Amino acid sequence: MKRYILLIALVISTVAANAQAGYNYYQFGVGFGASYERGYTNIPKQSQNFTGQIFGTYNFNPYIPMELELQRGNLSGGGLTVDKDRYGRQFTNNFLALYMHADVQLGAFIDYENDWFLNAVKGFYAGTGIGIVSNNNKVQRTNVILANGGTDYVFPGKDKSINFSIPLRVGYEFKIYDSYAEPGWAIDVGYVHNIVFGEGLDGYDDPTSKFKNNATNQYRQFTIGFKYFFGTTVSYNKLVRTYGF
Numbered sequence: 276m277k278r279y280i281l282l283i284a285l286v287i288s289t290v291a292a293n294a295q296a297g298y299n300y301y302q303f304g305v306g307f308g309a310s311y312e313r314g315y316t317n318i319p320k321q322s323q324n325f326t327g328q329i330f331g332t333y334n335f336n337p338y339i340p341m342e343l344e345l346q347r348g349n350l351s352g353g354g355l356t357v358d359k360d361r362y363g364r365q366f367t368n369n370f371l372a373l374y375m376h377a378d379v380q381l382g383a384f385i386d387y388e389n390d391w392f393l394n395a396v397k398g399f400y401a402g403t404g405i406g407i408v409s410n411n412n413k414v415q416r417t418n419v420i421l422a423n424g425g426t427d428y429v430f431p432g433k434d435k436s437i438n439f440s441i442p443l444r445v446g447y448e449f450k451i452y453d454s455y456a457e458p459g460w461a462i463d464v465g466y467v468h469n470i471v472f473g474e475g476l477d478g479y480d481d482p483t484s485k486f487k488n489n490a491t492n493q494y495r496q497f498t499i500g501f502k503y504f505f506g507t508t509v510s511y512n513k514l515v516r517t518y519g520f
Contacts, residue, residue, distance in 0.1 A: 297456045297516040301504035304332035304340070308463070308500025314350040315493040316477035318366065320359050321352035332502060337450075337458060337515045338383035338397070344406075346372040350476055350494055355419055363419030364430060366477045368412045372469075376404025376442055388517055400465075402444040408471055410436045412478035431482070436475035438492070443468045446498070456516045461502040468495045 308328045313321045326348025333341045353365035382397035412434045418427070446465020453459035474480040476492040 297514045298510050299455070299457045299508040300334060300337040300511055300515055301457065301459070301506050302334050302509055303506035304334065304461075304502045304504040306330050306332065306461075306463075306500050306502035308498055310346075310348070310467070310496035310498040312348065312350070312494055312496040314352060314368075314476050315490070315495070316350075316352065316366075317474070317479045317481055318352040318360060318364055318477050320354070321350075324349040324351060326496065328498070328500065330500070332504070334504070335377075336383065336509075337511055338380035338400075339377060340448075341377040342375070344374045344376065346370075346374070348372070352477065353415070355415065357420050357423070361420060361423050362428075362430075363415060363417075364479065365415045366412050366479070368410050368476060368478065370408055370410050370476075372406055372408040372440065374404055374406030374440070374442055376402055376406075376444060378402030378444060378446075378448075380448060382515075386513075388514055394517060398448045398450065400444070400446055400448060402442075404442055404444075406440045406442060406469075408438045408440050408469075408475065410434075410438065410475040410478065412475075414478040430479050432474060432478045432480040434478055436473065436478075438471045438473035438475045440469050440471045443470070450515075452516050457504075457508060458515060459504055461504070463498070463500040463502065465498050466495070467498055469493060 310326045312326055313323050326346050328344055328346050330342045330344040348370055350368040353360040355363045378400040380398055380400040385393050387393035387397045414434055416430045444467050449462040450458040451460040471492040
């Protein structure tokens with residue numbers, strides 16, 4: 276009799292586990308990525324550069340990831356000839372940035388079950404957060420273009436500084452499911468526009484009385500990242516995987 280009871284209990288537990296297939300998700304994740312970026316600073320002509328990122332993820336639910344992200348990158352612009360900057364200004368910033376941000380995917384709001392199109396778009400997201408950027412600049416500070424003022428003027432600013440930043444994020448997360456129908460990995464592609472408060476990105480703090488300097492420093496990034504999810508599995512209130520997505 277005990278064997279029959281154990282068999283029935285095993286069948287019930289198996290059915291219950293299968294019934295949860297597609298609903299569960301992992302709470303934690305780690306990942307890495309890269310971005311293609313340029314700055315928007317006092318120097319009109321900017322170069323394109325690459326940045327690397329590593330991050331840790333806490334999934335509030337399958338569609339609201341919260342992340343701590345570390346960036347190591349490079350911004351640069353200007354040059355010693357008038358076609359690159361009319362005063363011969365140029366800079367290279369090997370920066371380090373730390374961000375905390377959260378994204379909200381469409382899947383958190385829409386009822387995508389039994390609808391292939393809504394399943395396809397449920398991974399689109401928007402998000403924001405806060406961060407700090409530690410700037411480490413190498414800056415050309417004297418005017419080297421004789422026709423535009425000579426070499427007497429020295430451009431003010433700091434080579435090293437720390438600025439607060441707000442990232443504005445949009446993108447899409449492709450979930451990759453494991454054998455338990457749970458999102459075990461993800462590929463994230465997106466666009467990030469970082470609003471940086473201060474004059475540290477290029478190291479120039481030119482007075483507005485002499486130079487056009489009325490815009491907030493910024494830099495934009497086209498990003499791609501890979502995430503691996505792990506840890507405790509939690510049940511969501513609707514299917515995460517449905518219709519093969």
